[in-house]
Amino acid sequence: MSEQKEDRPFPIITVTRRIVQILSFFAVNLIALELIFSIDLSVFTDQIIPYPFIHTPRDAWSTGAGMFEFMLFSLARGEVPYLLMGLFFLIVLITARFFCGWVCPVGFIQDILAAIPGKPKRVKIETDKSLKKVKTYIIVFLIIVMIFFGAIWNINQQLWVEWKFALGQFLERPLAGFSLSEFLFNTLHNKIQIIWQGTGDPLFDNTWQVLGFIFYIVILILSAYYPRFYCRTLCPYGAAAAFVSDYSALRLGRNPVKCVGRRECGICEKVCPMQIRILDEPFEGFTGEGECILCGRCKEACPYDAIELNFG
Numbered sequence: 243m244s245e246q247k248e249d250r251p252f253p254i255i256t257v258t259r260r261i262v263q264i265l266s267f268f269a270v271n272l273i274a275l276e277l278i279f280s281i282d283l284s285v286f287t288d289q290i291i292p293y294p295f296i297h298t299p300r301d302a303w304s305t306g307a308g309m310f311e312f313m314l315f316s317l318a319r320g321e322v323p324y325l326l327m328g329l330f331f332l333i334v335l336i337t338a339r340f341f342c343g344w345v346c347p348v349g350f351i352q353d354i355l356a357a358i359p360g361k362p363k364r365v366k367i368e369t370d371k372s373l374k375k376v377k378t379y380i381i382v383f384l385i386i387v388m389i390f391f392g393a394i395w396n397i398n399q400q401l402w403v404e405w406k407f408a409l410g411q412f413l414e415r416p417l418a419g420f421s422l423s424e425f426l427f428n429t430l431h432n433k434i435q436i437i438w439q440g441t442g443d444p445l446f447d448n449t450w451q452v453l454g455f456i457f458y459i460v461i462l463i464l465s466a467y468y469p470r471f472y473c474r475t476l477c478p479y480g481a482a483a484a485f486v487s488d489y490s491a492l493r494l495g496r497n498p499v500k501c502v503g504r505r506e507c508g509i510c511e512k513v514c515p516m517q518i519r520i521l522d523e524p525f526e527g528f529t530g531e532g533e534c535i536l537c538g539r540c541k542e543a544c545p546y547d548a549i550e551l552n553f554g
Contacts, residue, residue: 343535484532
């Protein structure tokens with residue numbers, strides 16, 4: 243094993259992915275580049291782009307938003323977003339969850355946090371399975387509720403408006419309470435701005451905001467010790483993408499001739515940030531029930547070069 247460590251090649255996949263993540267972070271948050279370098283990027287920032295990952299439309303540095311933010315907003319107003327739904331299915335069927343692993347700013351921030359403590363922790367197998375179901379419950383709940391209110395909109399808009407006032411910002415921001423992107427790029431950004439500018443404005447308007455803030459701070463702390471904790475347990479986009487990704491043409495597989503199995507190795511499972519039981523999956527391709535984000539950690543760490551990228 244020591245010889246394997248000494249002979250470990252340069253982590254080209256990890257380095258490449260970090261570069262792509264950094265470039266993607268600023269590509270999504272182009273307004274930040276305008277502020278930092280005092281340049282005009284309005285030709286890009288004037289465009290409203292639906293991203294194939296979770297991203298709040300209230301990001302002060304971006305003019306785009308995640309596809310599901312757009313879709314839920316449309317459903318709540320009685321519209322069926324056929325174009326976005328088709329685009330979502332097409333992207334995930336072709337690229338699986340590549341954008342989750344390589345482009346999503348929320349995923350990138352979690353990867354940075356996970357690199358701080360060093361060796362990541364793992365939860366028990368059954369606990370991991372149970373936690374991963376939470377995000378599915380969230381997205382099913384949101385879709386059902388938004389369809390319900392969309393029906394009300396088409397039947398009685400006055401009643402819809404009354405519900406809107408009763409539910410606060412929920413119908414305007416259906417994904418906000420479940421979005422780490424909303425917390426990082428809107429809530430936390432605004433709190434830091436208030437403190438930095440010293441305006442004296444209150445940081446929180448009510449107890450629920452305090453509890454929500456604490457909740458997501460805890461999620462960030464957990465993400466430092468349990469890689470991609472939010473992606474695995476709470477991300478609504480991840481839940482929907484996982485369902486479609488399980489049928490994607492793009493996936494990683496194992497060479498049955500080279501792979502020696504869990505008893506003699508098992509390093510692929512140890513480094514997987516999504517804690518997928520790779521060695522229980524078919525040789526021809528594994529997705530972990532759609533949880534694989536194609537980060538390439540398993541392929542890079544495998545001392546037998548048994549992990550392969552397959553398409554088709």
